[in-house]
Amino acid sequence: MKQFQYIRPSTQQSVIAALSQPGTKIIAGGSNLVDLMKHGVMTPDKLVDINKLPLRTITPIKNGLHIGALALNSQVAEDKQVMEKFPLLSQALNAGASAQLRNMATVGGNMMQRTRCPYFYDIALPCNKRNPGSGCGALEGFNRMHAIFGMSDKCIAVHPSDMAVAMTALDATVIIAGKKGERRLPFGEFHRLPGDTPQLDNNLAKDELIVAVEIPTNNYAAHSYYLKVRDRASYAFALVSVAAALDIDNGTIRSARLAMGGVAHKPWRLTAAEKALVGKPATAASFEQAAQLAMQGAKAFKDNAFKLKLAPATIVEALTHAAGLV
Amino acid sequence: MEELNNGALPDGQEQPAGNPRRNFLKQSTLLTAVALTPGVAVKAAENHVDEQVAAVFEKLPLNIEINGTKHNLLIEPRVTLLDLLREQLDLTGTKKGCDYGQCGACTVHVDGHRVNSCLTLAMMVDGKKVTTIEGLAKGDELHPMQEAFIKHDGFQCGYCTPGQIMSAVACVREGHANSEMEIREYMSGNICRCGAYPNIVNAILEVKAGGQQV
Numbered sequence: 001m002k003q004f005q006y007i008r009p010s011t012q013q014s015v016i017a018a019l020s021q022p023g024t025k026i027i028a029g030g031s032n033l034v035d036l037m038k039h040g041v042m043t044p045d046k047l048v049d050i051n052k053l054p055l056r057t058i059t060p061i062k063n064g065l066h067i068g069a070l071a072l073n074s075q076v077a078e079d080k081q082v083m084e085k086f087p088l089l090s091q092a093l094n095a096g097a098s099a100q101l102r103n104m105a106t107v108g109g110n111m112m113q114r115t116r117c118p119y120f121y122d123i124a125l126p127c128n129k130r131n132p133g134s135g136c137g138a139l140e141g142f143n144r145m146h147a148i149f150g151m152s153d154k155c156i157a158v159h160p161s162d163m164a165v166a167m168t169a170l171d172a173t174v175i176i177a178g179k180k181g182e183r184r185l186p187f188g189e190f191h192r193l194p195g196d197t198p199q200l201d202n203n204l205a206k207d208e209l210i211v212a213v214e215i216p217t218n219n220y221a222a223h224s225y226y227l228k229v230r231d232r233a234s235y236a237f238a239l240v241s242v243a244a245a246l247d248i249d250n251g252t253i254r255s256a257r258l259a260m261g262g263v264a265h266k267p268w269r270l271t272a273a274e275k276a277l278v279g280k281p282a283t284a285a286s287f288e289q290a291a292q293l294a295m296q297g298a299k300a301f302k303d304n305a306f307k308l309k310l311a312p313a314t315i316v317e318a319l320t321h322a323a324g325l326v
Numbered sequence: 327m328e329e330l331n332n333g334a335l336p337d338g339q340e341q342p343a344g345n346p347r348r349n350f351l352k353q354s355t356l357l358t359a360v361a362l363t364p365g366v367a368v369k370a371a372e373n374h375v376d377e378q379v380a381a382v383f384e385k386l387p388l389n390i391e392i393n394g395t396k397h398n399l400l401i402e403p404r405v406t407l408l409d410l411l412r413e414q415l416d417l418t419g420t421k422k423g424c425d426y427g428q429c430g431a432c433t434v435h436v437d438g439h440r441v442n443s444c445l446t447l448a449m450m451v452d453g454k455k456v457t458t459i460e461g462l463a464k465g466d467e468l469h470p471m472q473e474a475f476i477k478h479d480g481f482q483c484g485y486c487t488p489g490q491i492m493s494a495v496a497c498v499r500e501g502h503a504n505s506e507m508e509i510r511e512y513m514s515g516n517i518c519r520c521g522a523y524p525n526i527v528n529a530i531l532e533v534k535a536g537g538q539q540v
Contacts, residue, residue, distance in 0.1 A: 004404060038426065047403065099440060104441050233514075
């Protein structure tokens, strides 16, 4: 690993001030960053350890729940308020990584983990995300794990987070601190599609800090389900995952929330399918129709055509579980 | 890294005689560090790792308690907890498997929670308590999980075993050892290439059923 300086400021202001120097990166849990540094993919000159900041608490707020950016993934997954009000988030978190990594990874760090693929990790291969302009190795290479939505000819990697898929479906808001104070961003707008700048995974400025995520109260707790399909039963990235949440009144869907993971450079919200479900009976036929709608515009590459069948099937299965039909 | 306490091992034993070169390097770098580092500055740095300290020092002070023994060290920020344990404190029970957080062989407890020590920078464990496989037994009395692994033949080559046992203890403490399915899910961060999984699960089930304090 390249040598770097390490500082551990105790105030938000000093963290933000330190970030203005080039080559500086925040470290929270380190589970993705240290891995990337060992591979030589990321080579910061200075790490700003933010673990002294008081951002670890989960607190009820008016109309929702406030989750500090340093709350651990395991802490959030097992939090009583989260399990009761947002079981979808708890399920998604527990579907991610391993018990050890969930004890290290923070909410903010989970969001900041790199959108990535094997070509990004191998510094001997071209990758526009790691080295802009060098080309995309995956485009014509082995692309079984890659995107079917929202990709560009510059990058076809997918964002690996499960938590972010649930947060997107749950209409969470990201609270970001910068030099000029705080700003709020819908969770679904935090991560980016690759376009011509795949080196940018998200819309956080270099001198900004995620301080919290807030989830608004909803009526989905009784009917939500996170389904992750992967190559082994546990501790693997999603081939496809679906966060499904339904508000069902007497067999009729009042509203729906749907997002997919493993299919795009960011958590992929299925807005058209959500709208189509409103007013429909909670039945297999409605779910099939929504899944077909969700797949419009999907495009496969050489090795990932199976996702065109797997994704709609996973949507139907997740909705079926959410509705309590199995 | 240098021990600031004369390079003695955590349990107060003499340095092992097996690797004179390593011991020489340790002691000589210790002398260099002590010579170059004013005590006042070290104290100041311990209290507040800030810009000035980071710029002046190639090595930073780390206070850490490992298996009940306190250490005051100076380390490079890029040293992982795993390398600190194995390469600098001779606690080689914790194993380096993949070194990328994928196999779990390096699992230790930090303040009671299991983590991958290979992806943990040692500096980030400042002020915390670490337990490694060497810290589980009480003298000659093995931990119940160690006994159970032996009884159920929960290993073949044994390389993943320290990580498996540290993870298994945490799995029971966390309350995630209630069924075979749950154990398999919550032990998924520990890979065993010999395939001792059924026996590992049986060992954990037995410890859970025994209800002992783990």
